[in-house]
Each structure stands twice: as C-alpha cells, then as structure tokens.
Amino acid sequence: MATSKKELEAFISRHKKLLAAERDAEVERSSLLLSGCGPKLLEQKGLGLNSLGIVGVNVGLGGKTLVELERPAAYHTSQVLPPHTIRYGCATTLPGDLARIEENVSSAAGKNKSSSKKAGEGKISTPQEVEGVVYKVSDTRIVLAINPSDSSDGLDLPDRCRIVKLANSVTYDRRMDKALDQLQKMVLPSGEDDKKRLEVTRLTEVLLGIAKPSPVGEIGEIAFFDDTLNPSQREAVKFALESPEIACIHGPPGTGKTHTLIEIIRQLTIVSSVNAKPLRLLICGASNLSVDNILERLLALPAPEKGDKLKVTRVGHPARVMSNQGVLDSTLEVKAGRSEQAELARDVKIDLQAALDVLAGKGKGAKGKRPRGTERKKLWEEVKALRKEYRQREGGVIQTVLNESQVVLATCHTSGGRQLHNHTFDVVIIDEATQAVEAVCWIPIFKAKKLILAGDPKQLPPTILSLDKSGRKLSGTPLGNPSLSNTKSQKSIEQENERKVNKRQPTGLRPPRTLETTIFDRLEKMYGPSVKRMLTVQYRMHEKIAEFPSQVMYQSKLQAHTSVASHLLADLSSTTPKSDEDKADVLSVPIVFFDTAGCEYFERVDGDGDEGSRCNENEAIVVKKWVDTLVENGTGAAQIAVITPYQAQVTFLASILRPLYGVDIEIGTVDGMQGREKEAVIISLVRSNNTREVGFLKEKRRLNGKLCIVGDSSTVQHGSSYLKAWMKWLEENADVRYAGLDD
Numbered sequence: 001m002a003t004s005k006k007e008l009e010a011f012i013s014r015h016k017k018l019l020a021a022e023r024d025a026e027v028e029r030s031s032l033l034l035s036g037c038g039p040k041l042l043e044q045k046g047l048g049l050n051s052l053g054i055v056g057v058n059v060g061l062g063g064k065t066l067v068e069l070e071r072p073a074a075y076h077t078s079q080v081l082p083p084h085t086i087r088y089g090c091a092t093t094l095p096g097d098l099a100r101i102e103e104n105v106s107s108a109a110g111k112n113k114s115s116s117k118k119a120g121e122g123k124i125s126t127p128q129e130v131e132g133v134v135y136k137v138s139d140t141r142i143v144l145a146i147n148p149s150d151s152s153d154g155l156d157l158p159d160r161c162r163i164v165k166l167a168n169s170v171t172y173d174r175r176m177d178k179a180l181d182q183l184q185k186m187v188l189p190s191g192e193d194d195k196k197r198l199e200v201t202r203l204t205e206v207l208l209g210i211a212k213p214s215p216v217g218e219i220g221e222i223a224f225f226d227d228t229l230n231p232s233q234r235e236a237v238k239f240a241l242e243s244p245e246i247a248c249i250h251g252p253p254g255t256g257k258t259h260t261l262i263e264i265i266r267q268l269t270i271v272s273s274v275n276a277k278p279l280r281l282l283i284c285g286a287s288n289l290s291v292d293n294i295l296e297r298l299l300a301l302p303a304p305e306k307g308d309k310l311k312v313t314r315v316g317h318p319a320r321v322m323s324n325q326g327v328l329d330s331t332l333e334v335k336a337g338r339s340e341q342a343e344l345a346r347d348v349k350i351d352l353q354a355a356l357d358v359l360a361g362k363g364k365g366a367k368g369k370r371p372r373g374t375e376r377k378k379l380w381e382e383v384k385a386l387r388k389e390y391r392q393r394e395g396g397v398i399q400t401v402l403n404e405s406q407v408v409l410a411t412c413h414t415s416g417g418r419q420l421h422n423h424t425f426d427v428v429i430i431d432e433a434t435q436a437v438e439a440v441c442w443i444p445i446f447k448a449k450k451l452i453l454a455g456d457p458k459q460l461p462p463t464i465l466s467l468d469k470s471g472r473k474l475s476g477t478p479l480g481n482p483s484l485s486n487t488k489s490q491k492s493i494e495q496e497n498e499r500k501v502n503k504r505q506p507t508g509l510r511p512p513r514t515l516e517t518t519i520f521d522r523l524e525k526m527y528g529p530s531v532k533r534m535l536t537v538q539y540r541m542h543e544k545i546a547e548f549p550s551q552v553m554y555q556s557k558l559q560a561h562t563s564v565a566s567h568l569l570a571d572l573s574s575t576t577p578k579s580d581e582d583k584a585d586v587l588s589v590p591i592v593f594f595d596t597a598g599c600e601y602f603e604r605v606d607g608d609g610d611e612g613s614r615c616n617e618n619e620a621i622v623v624k625k626w627v628d629t630l631v632e633n634g635t636g637a638a639q640i641a642v643i644t645p646y647q648a649q650v651t652f653l654a655s656i657l658r659p660l661y662g663v664d665i666e667i668g669t670v671d672g673m674q675g676r677e678k679e680a681v682i683i684s685l686v687r688s689n690n691t692r693e694v695g696f697l698k699e700k701r702r703l704n705g706k707l708c709i710v711g712d713s714s715t716v717q718h719g720s721s722y723l724k725a726w727m728k729w730l731e732e733n734a735d736v737r738y739a740g741l742d743d
C-alpha cells in the first residue's frame, strides 16, 4: 500500500491547514473577548485577575525571568485567587496560556487598552505591559515566565497590576508546525541537504504507510513483575514488547491502562529475552496530569532486588498543586539544582538575582527606587551577560542529568524543548494519545525507533475550536462521532459497530478531516485491528452500570472484574439501612433512574448565561432528596458525587447541597471533577444535550456502588442517538422511579 508522494503531500498540508485554522479561531476568540469586556467582566469570566502585586522577580530554568504575582492584603480580604481559567498546561498538551501583565486601571480605561491590541501580537507594548507564558499557578499565586529576550530592555512593572489571559498556547506555539515541517523535509526532501540531515526512520515510514509494520517477533514466555495482571493486560504487554515499530493499547475507563503501561515500562528497562540491553524510554502524555500519573506510579514501585533503582526524570512542570515530594524531586529542575556541577551555576544565579533585585528597586538601600537612565541600561547589559553565562553552565548540568536518565517523562509538547533537543530514545510511549492532536505526537516520535500509544478512541477527542461557517468542526464532520449523530436505536448502533469492526479494511494514508482524528484512530484505520490490543476487564463499576457503554461502545467486550461486578452500597460497612425497605430500595439497587418525563420540570437559561448554561431547579431538588436518602442510610457525603453537564446547574445544586453537606460532597461538571473515588454518583441531565458521551463514563474514579440518573427521558431522547439509546436502556434495565415532588 506504499503511500504516494501525492498522498504524503495532501496529508501534511491538510494538517498544516487545520492547525492554522485552529490558531485563527483561538486568536479571534481571544480578541473578541478582550475587546468586548472590561477588567471586572474579564475576571468574572475567569480570563483576568485584577489588583495583583508583584511579590518576586526570579530566575528560572533557561534564564527566564519569572514574575510572581499575588493578591496583596491591601486590596483584598482573601489572598485566594478567584476562580479563573488561566492555565499552565492544557488539553492539547501545550505549555501554558499566554498572558499579559498590565497596570490595574479602571474598567473603562482597561477596556480601551485591551482592545488596542490583538492577542499574541508583539511582545512588550509599553514599559508597563509585558507578555509571558503562564509558568505556575497555585491557589494564591500565579507565575509568568518572560522570555529573556522580551525582558532584555528592562522590566518596569507597575506596583498594582492585573493579568489578562491573551490566548491558549495554540495561538503562538510553533512546535507543532515545526514538527510538520520536519516531517515534510524528511519524507518529501526538497534537496540533498534535507536528505542528508533528516534520515527517515522505519517508524516514520510505518506511521505514514510508506512501509508496512515489520512482522511481530515471537518472544515466548514473559516473567511478569505484576502477577495480578489479567489476561488482556498480559496480552497487551506482550504485544507492546514484541511489536517492532508500533503498538496501540486501547484501554476503556478503569481497565488498568496505566497499570499495563507500568508493566511495559518495567519490562523494557531490564535486560530480558526481548532486550539485550535495558532500553531508554521517553514517556509522554497529552497533559501534565497524565504524565504525573505515570510518574507517581513509577516512583511507588519497590526498589529492585538487584541493581539500581530506575533513573527517572520529569521534564516540565508537574500539574498537581499538591504534587507529592517524590514527583517534585524527580523534576529536571530539582535534580539539576542538586547536582555537584550546579554549584558553579548557582554562583552566577546569585549574581543574576542580585542584579534583577537592584533593577526592581529591591537592592540594598534602594528603598523601592528603581535605577533609571544609563545606570539602568548598564545593569541590563550586566544581566544579559550573566544570563548567557548562567544558561551555558546550567545547560551542562541539565545534559548530565538527562544523559544519566533511563526514563524521561514530559508532555508531548515539552519533549520538543531545548533540553531534549539532541536526545534519542529506543521507545516513546504516549499515554492518552486519543486526547492529543496528531501533530503534537510527532514531536516526541522523531526521537524514537518504536512507538507505543495508549488511549481510548471512544472517549472525547482533543478539544478543537475551529469551526466552519455552518458552525461545524472544520471540516465535514458534525460534532461528535459520525456513527452516533443520526437517529438510531441502540440495537442498530451495536450492529453497526459490529459491522464496522468486522468489515474494516485497512486504508492508505488519508488527510484528516478534522484535528479530532488522532494518530491512534488513524493507525487503526490504516492497519486494522491487528495494530492494537484492547484491555477488557474494568475495575471501576458494577457490571450493570457498565453494561450499556460496553454494548454500545466496546462491542460488549468489557467485563466487570469480580471485585466490582456485584458490589453495592449495602456491601459497605459504613452504610446502615434505616429499614429493610431502604436496604432493598436504596442500598441494593445499582442503577436508579428518576424519570421526570411528564413532570414539567422546565429548565431555564441562566441569567448571564451567554454560553447558554442551563439549570433545572426541580430536577436539582430530586437530586437533593436522593442525596438526603443516601446519607440517612449511612452513605457519607464524601462518598457521593453529583455530576451535571451545565455550570448553572452546578451552581444551583451547590446552593442547596453545600449548606447541608459542606465541601465533602463533590458537585461539578464532568470536566471539572476532581477524580476522587466515589461510591455513589448522581447525574442530573438537565435537558437533552448533544454530548455523545454519558458523563459518568469519563469518570476517573471508581463508581462501583451506585449510579442514579435524574432527567426527563422525553426531552433527553431528542439529544444524540447515544443518549436516546441510553434512555431506552435505562427504561428497560434501571430501577425507574417516579420523580414527582408532590410530597
């Protein structure tokens, strides 16, 4: 099926076009928001933070200037930052949002100011404004990294400032474009120079259909480290070890995808019948969270009986604010800081910090006065020279740490940074590959000979903004999975899925229709089911709860492990039924459906709901009654989570539940949930919505006890065919109850 030159061209140019469209959409969205809103509204929308003070200007890795901001007590009663969306990492694996520090001015003035400039344009607008990438965020502090070159003519920040989010990193980030350029030069060299510089690996050829995957090598029996692995996990490990170039691991929620990856990592890093020498691995994830998840599990492994503990280094910033110490100690930054060579760099850093302090008016006897004029210029010259020296010394330390690391972990995007520039690896593993756009996956792929992808193509694809004129994703596919977007019954969805799987003929290299087509999807289409192994035992839900998703999305292949298959709330030692009736009706039923059809519980659009956020108060009251019943029967509030698709409903539910149950009970939208394990989950559907995914399925937590759905089957079934089928299934399989509030 060797891919033709024309097909390669079409594939790469389509990717470039889609990325450019995505960037335009992001810039347009940011500019619209910034020009249309004053500071107060921006803060309310989570796009700005007002009245901040600068608490530090420090030097970070790479000699970057790190500006730290907090809410000074003088302007605020609470130091805690209000809710906001300014992030230092996002779903598409980028490093952090682009934000601007500017003077805190009144609403009207701020509005004009913001509108004067488009997001992502230029760097420093006036001496009072500076743009940077969000480097770290905690509850009380936000840190921006300003590029050395951007601050080289002097940082002169206002005393009272604010931050506005200019854009997600997609807007300004070029690493993905660079990866596509590199791919193009590799496979479509325009001259001898390209040919000489960029050697095409067998892996690249296989990924693009230029060459077929090499035959799988038989490796015989494997001595597994983890003897609790189930047969599908063992098979996935074996497949990943014996595949010469690519292996995809399909892990539906709770099937132990991470568990399996950890075994693969352990196997690859030892000498065995498969590897004559321990291999060097690059482990990437679509998000910082996914990378940290693997890192935490690797750190928790027992020390090996013989030999050294695995040398693991995390490049980039751990996502969790409360990251455990082990995670922080594994970061390149901390490791580099602790090495002996670091002493040398440290001296320069101290001088550099001192010079920056003088510039910020914090020098000895400066009393807050910043040097001006020629003195300032001279100091900046000094800072520049010190920075250069620091970078060189620090570079040496970093390379030493990385050269000694057998396993390096980073987001796909971060793996394209300067620190890993000349590093190569035997294997690259990309976790949550179904939530990353293909271009970002290529960044680490260039560094390796073999690729292992893990993910679940049935869960939400990467978030894409670019829409065509008719409001559809660029271009072609309506929102969601095409197979689910027409009205079909559950049976026909199942049959169609079955047919698709059986009939699927491998295809050649096709240009993607949208950025939602991930590399995982594409390889499956290109090479058929033989390119992947699926994990088929889930450890999170009662078998009845998992039945519908298993049938519709996983061809009924998903089974519940015996530890969860029949687990009910009644099995918990903490639950104490009020009566035999409650024991049977409340604690021993896996799925309850409060169908509000006919009750006329109308939803309403939230007051300032420009995003059309909706709320259904009566439905919320049904939820509350059920929470009350669960708690009366001994279920702890901390064991309960309430999920709903709409922020307005979250707010209303919180207003009636928090006064009674405090912060223990978790209430949130599917995306915003914390991921703690819960025994009982309640879903408030509010109305028909077009998510093709039923919220609880995306849950990262254990949901083994009980699921309760509150919704109007007659409205909801007008949503996607998936929801329609789910409603039907619930009517037939759940314990359907009348949701009237007459009493």
Ligand SMILES: Nc1ncnc2c1ncn2[C@@H]1O[C@H](COP(=O)(O)OP(=O)(O)OP(=O)(O)O)[C@@H](O)[C@H]1O
Binding pocket: 228, 229, 230, 233, 251, 252, 253, 254, 255, 256, 257, 258, 259, 260, 539, 540, 699, 700
């Ligand atoms: N072989 C196994 N034996 C016992 N428990 C297991 C096994 N595999 C996985 N589990 C348990 O299943 C749960 C899910 O595992 P894990 O977090 O690895 O899954 P995952 O597929 O990565 O999850 P996610 O849905 O978050 O992607 C965990 O509680 C884990 O301990």
